[in-house]
Amino acid sequence: xxxxxxxxxxxxxxxxxxxxxxxxxxxxxxxxxxxxxxxxxxxxxxxxxxxxxxxxxxxxxxxxxxxxxxxxxxxxxxxxxxxxxxxxxxxxxxxxxxxxxxxxxxxxxxxxxxxxxxxxxxxxxxxxxxxxxxxxxxxxxxxxxxxxxxxxxxxxxxxxxxxxxxxxxxxxxxxxxxxxxxxxxxxxxxxxxxxxxxxxxxxxxxxxxxxxxxxxxxxxxxxxxxxxxxxxxxxxxxxxxxxxxxxxxxxxxxxxxxxxxxxxxxxxxxxxxxxxxxxxxxxxxxxxxxxxxxxxxxxxxxxxxxxxxxxxxxxxxxxxxxxxxxxxxxxxxxxxxxxxxxxxxxxxxxxxxxxxxxxxxxxxx
Numbered sequence: 001x002x003x004x005x006x007x008x009x010x011x012x013x014x015x016x017x018x019x020x021x022x023x024x025x026x027x028x029x030x031x032x033x034x035x036x037x038x039x040x041x042x043x044x045x046x047x048x049x050x051x052x053x054x055x056x057x058x059x060x061x062x063x064x065x066x067x068x069x070x071x072x073x074x075x076x077x078x079x080x081x082x083x084x085x086x087x088x089x090x091x092x093x094x095x096x097x098x099x100x101x102x103x104x105x106x107x108x109x110x111x112x113x114x115x116x117x118x119x120x121x122x123x124x125x126x127x128x129x130x131x132x133x134x135x136x137x138x139x140x141x142x143x144x145x146x147x148x149x150x151x152x153x154x155x156x157x158x159x160x161x162x163x164x165x166x167x168x169x170x171x172x173x174x175x176x177x178x179x180x181x182x183x184x185x186x187x188x189x190x191x192x193x194x195x196x197x198x199x200x201x202x203x204x205x206x207x208x209x210x211x212x213x214x215x216x217x218x219x220x221x222x223x224x225x226x227x228x229x230x231x232x233x234x235x236x237x238x239x240x241x242x243x244x245x246x247x248x249x250x251x252x253x254x255x256x257x258x259x260x261x262x263x264x265x266x267x268x269x270x271x272x273x274x275x276x277x278x279x280x281x282x283x284x285x286x287x288x289x290x291x292x293x294x295x296x297x298x299x300x301x302x303x304x305x306x307x308x309x310x311x312x313x314x315x316x317x318x319x320x321x322x323x324x325x326x327x328x329x330x331x332x333x334x335x336x337x338x339x340x341x342x343x344x345x346x347x348x349x350x351x352x353x354x355x356x357x358x359x360x361x362x363x364x365x
Contacts, residue, residue, distance in 0.1 A: 002028050002307050005098035006071065007078055007088060008105035009034030009062050011042075011289050012274035014361055015296020016102070016303065021068035028307050032066055033088070033096065035077040040127045041363070042289045044354050046326045048131065049138075050163035055131055058354075060363040078105065081247035083268050100270050102303060103257060107238030107276035107287060114151070114234070116214040121234040124156055137231055141168040147228045149219045151211045152235035153178030153185065155288075155325060158195050160235055162328030165202045175205040175227055177219065182208065186286065187323070190340040191333060198327045198342075238276050238287045252279040261314035263299050270306075274299045283317060290321045293357075324350040 004025070006013050009032060020030065044058030066073040076090040081101070088096045109125045111118040122137070124130050140146065146168055150161040153176065161176040168174070176183065176199065183199070183206065184192050199206055210222035214234075218226045240255030250258040250267035257273040258266040258281045265271040266281055275292035285291050298315035305312050324346065325333040332347040334340060357363075 002099040003097060004028050004030050004100045004102070004303060004307060005088060005096060006030070006032040006102050006104070008103060008275075008277070009036060009039050010104035010106050010275045011039070011292035012296040012299055013102065013104040014039055014060065014062075014065065015293060016104075016300040017062075017065045017069040017071055018361060019297060019300035019304075020070065021065065023304075024070055025304055025307060030069065030071040031074060031096065032062065032071045033074045033076055033078065033090065034062060035075065035126075036128045037062060037075060038128070040131060041354065041358060042127055043324075043350075044358075045127055045131065046159035046163040046328075047351075047354070049134055049160060050166045050326070050328050052330065052351075055135075057358070057363070060358065060361050065362050079243055081244070081249065083248040083271065086270070098270075100303065100306060101272070102299065103271070103273040103277050104275045104292070104299075105241065105277050107256075108241050109234065109236050110239040113236060113239075114211050114214055117151075117232070117234055120214045120216055121151070121232050124152075124160065124233065124235045125238075138167055140230075141172055145171040145173075146230045147173050147175075148231050148233060149175045149177060149227055149229045150233045150235060151177045151179075151214070151219070152237070153181070153183040154235065154237060155184060155187075155323070157235040158183050158199070159326050160233060161204050162198060162202055163326065164233070164328075165204050166328035170203065173203075173205070175207055175219075177207045177209060177211045177221065177227075180208060180210050180222070184325075188335060188338050188340065190338070191323070191325070191335045194333045194340060194342050195325065198331070198333070202328060240277065244277075252281065254279070261316070262302050262312040263295065263315060264302075264312070272299060272303060272306075280317065285317045286321075288321070290323075291317055294318065324353070326350065 038059040040059045080089040165174040213220040256279040274295040276287040302312045323335045330347045333342040334346045
């Protein structure tokens, strides 16, 4: 009996378990290893921060889905992969053997990229830890006015800056440090303009500068300005887990697992990877939950076929993805390629999509 080890309870592996629940995998021992008992759906986190959803509404308990899929669930965090011995080491010292390994552990953030961030920053990744820290910050914000600086001008930074402002209200002050340019540098100009208007309407201060240092009382910008700060929320871009460098797997220049059309490792065909931890060497695409979710079904198919000795099916990610950007209040910006729109109706559209996703995967929606 072959052993399939699913490492990480991310968006793609949730889809894999759903597929296995609908059609059992014969003659295989299936195990899921994840540090957290629930998957927090990243697309709903800004809505949780804004107060629109409880934490339960934007997370999926993994145990029920694992049980339906015939997957043994182990709680633990991986610290090493030995591809020569085909084993994974966990933080508690356990060693788990595998015949086939699938990685969906997400990305992390470089905690040392900004001096002082490790000691004083509130990191958005991992999401599960951030939501716990946010609940304490929101409670403090109910007691007194706060100065919050969000570091990172991507979608996560913009959404969180608007969500935090919505919850803390006008007596608190929120700033967004973009990293040097306009917010949302990878989005079309029309979306950038809409986002800037939304930030201005909510009195979020946009600082087109880099963050040079974070301390307990301020954020130091690259041009020397000091910004008073009670809390610095760090929403930098995705970084690869450092321990992958000792795995023997082929990695891209940033340390992510290099994969090909069948979602297999470029160096080890018995290893698959999807979601933010992986980079398609043949067809790179942005690291976002949309692509992780879409990779789930082809990943499930190819894992099933690999276990059975069948022919694998190439998967080509979509060229365009629908982007829905929450703006704190029940208002959102939509974009598809060069097209964009905004309004309360976009938020209702996003809300319906997110709730449907949660209900389809065992969440309460």
